[in-house]
Amino acid sequence: MNIAIAGASGRMGRMLIEHVLATEGVTLSGALDVPGAPALGQDAGLLLGRATGVVITSDIEAALAGADCLIDFTRPEGTLVHLAAARRLGVKVVTGTTGFDDAGRAAIAEAAKHIGVVFSANMSVGVNATFKLLEVAAKLLSSGYDIEVIEAHHRHKVDAPSGTALAMGEVVAKALGRDLKTCGVFAREGHTGPRDPNSIGFATVRGGDIVGDHTVMFAGTGERIEITHKSSSRQSYAEGALRAARFLADKPTGLFDMQDVLGLK
Known part of the structure; x- marks a missing residue:
């Protein structure tokens, strides 16, 4: 499964990249960050001390090219832009972004009619x-x-x-x-x-x-x-996000949360 990471140079983004690189069956295919971010143009694994061949970019289309799923822990305004692009390109989305208003939540629900989405306030x-x-x-x-x-x-x-x-x-x-x-x-x-x-x-x-x-x-x-x-660590969030991404592998559409992913409903 090819995974793209949004907010790639942030604390959570780095943790997600580290876990993707360490997990069998998933491949880092894209790394996205905001325009002007200092890490733009750098290898996504630079801060982890390893080369991935994936360059951090602010171009959404480039970051999502070849991706099966985007994992996004950013901010509501950014997530909604990423979600719209993912919907257009047929890329599934896992998001742990918080702070959405009712309109933002409605936009997520609408996108889930076209792509698989896991939306959860906490992935742990x-x-x-x-x-x-x-x-x-x-x-x-x-x-x-x-x-x-x-x-x-x-x-x-x-x-x-x-x-x-x-x-x-x-x-x-x-x-x-x-x-x-x-x-x-x-x-x-x-x-x-x-x-x-x-x-x-x-x-x-x-x-x-x-x-x-x-x-x-x-x-x-x-x-x-x-x-x-x-x-005590963001590790549990990253592990849960990857579990959610794998859950979406056979879900072409639909809105899910971690209770669905874990079979707790």
């Missing part, structure tokens, strides 16, 4: 196992427990709450028959009044080089249950 197998644990916990703790989602990431992350935190909130809300758009509380300041028992609160921490910590707290009277996932 462990995080997706956590989603299932949260679903069970929410059903068991549906009454008498206040729910809070706390997440922490590195200083460079540009969206908040994280896509994974929002996905956790959505899993819990769905299990409880609620709509996160109406019950989610994303900021508290000043005199807020007593807590609405039906709300799901979010708290965000940004600092240092934290890869990603997520905790969902079910706070009851006399006890507190916390379900936590902590990432």
Whole structure:
């Protein structure tokens, strides 16, 4: 399977390239980055100390030439441009980009009518196992427990709450028959009044080089249950993304997430 990587010179892009090069059955066929990126024109494996013969380019058509699948962990505006090109060229897409608005999500769903797409806020197998644990916990703790989602990431992350935190909130809300758009509380300041028992609160921490910590707290009277996932490396995201790409091998069209990839639905 031929794989192209978007954001090739970024932290996640380098990790993805490293895993593609180390994985049997997949080949790095393209490396894409934004115009003006310092790494443009360099071999995609330069920062890893090896030659791949694939040059990092800002030309989407060139990066996708010969690719079966594009893996994209960039930003919403870039991902949507890449997605449109992939759709036009018949290239499947795996994306872990977060921060999409409703229009962006609709564009992804529309593209999936023409190409296979895996779209997930988090590609980690462990995080997706956590989603299932949260679903069970929410059903068991549906009454008498206040729910809070706390997440922490590195200083460079540009969206908040994280896509994974929002996905956790959505899993819990769905299990409880609620709509996160109406019950989610994303900021508290000043005199807020007593807590609405039906709300799901979010708290965000940004600092240092934290890869990603997520905790969902079910706070009851006399006890507190916390379900936590902590990432110490982006390796798990890269491994999950490659697993998702292989999942798409026999999927000409359709919108999937990591729950589909892992057979958890």
